[in-house]
Amino acid sequence: xxxxxxxxxxxxxxxxxxxxxxxxYCSRAAEGVDDAAVGRMVEWAQHRNVARDITGVLVFGxxxxxxxxxxxxAEVETLIVSLHSDLRHYDIVALDRCVEKRERLYxxxxxxxxxxxxxxxxxxxxxxxxxxENNIAALRRILAHLSLGPLDTLGRR
Ligand SMILES: Cc1cc2nc3c(=O)[nH]c(=O)nc-3n(C[C@H](O)[C@H](O)[C@H](O)COP(=O)(O)O)c2cc1C
Numbered sequence: 001x002x003x004x005x006x007x008x009x010x011x012x013x014x015x016x017x018x019x020x021x022x023x024x025y026c027s028r029a030a031e032g033v034d035d036a037a038v039g040r041m042v043e044w045a046q047h048r049n050v051a052r053d054i055t056g057v058l059v060f061g062x063x064x065x066x067x068x069x070x071x072x073x074a075e076v077e078t079l080i081v082s083l084h085s086d087l088r089h090y091d092i093v094a095l096d097r098c099v100e101k102r103e104r105l106y107x108x109x110x111x112x113x114x115x116x117x118x119x120x121x122x123x124x125x126x127x128x129x130x131x132x133e134n135n136i137a138a139l140r141r142i143l144a145h146l147s148l149g150p151l152d153t154l155g156r157r
Contacts, residue, residue, distance in 0.1 A: 020072075029060070029065060049071075049111050056069040057106055057109060059114045
């Protein structure tokens with residue numbers, strides 16, 4: 001019940017769980033990045049994620065990505081750097097980035113590609129939970145784009 005310094009333990013921290021880094025973000029697909037290109041990219045990423053012990057989910061819909069990444073902190077940091085210099089997407093908005101002791105949310109998904117017929121609901125939920133002003137503004141911009149014109153032109157705006 002008490003840790004070595006005599007402070008009560010946080011009942012919500014699972015001390016037996018591994019230390020995991022989590023990175024959650026959304027971004028916009030670059031021009032020409034279609035379902036086929038994303039499918040190839042995910043197949044390759046899955047091999048890489050097995051080697052790095054990274055798991056998670058990638059949602060792709062209406063020209064927008066939403067990704068949940070979890071794994072060892074050093075491996076997740078390396079992937080974050082790569083993602084920021086990857087020209088296949090832009091307007092990257094970090095929604096959550098933390099290191100904590102917890103079990104994986106997606107232990108068996110080396111990066112599952114989930115189609116989103118309507119990614120608005122996913123982003124709307126993220127907006128409701130967002131506290132950072134910049135994230136809120138960026139999410140509103142993305143949602144505003146989603147309500148303009150044919151969805152399949154989003155990536156070309
Ligand atoms: C939306 C999106 C999601 C990606 N997800 C992953 C991933 O889960 N794992 C991975 O290794 N690379 C992923 N990549 C590819 C990385 O950005 C990068 O190309 C890859 O890690 C190789 O980086 P490196 O050349 O710096 O080693 C993703 C790229 C995009 C555009």
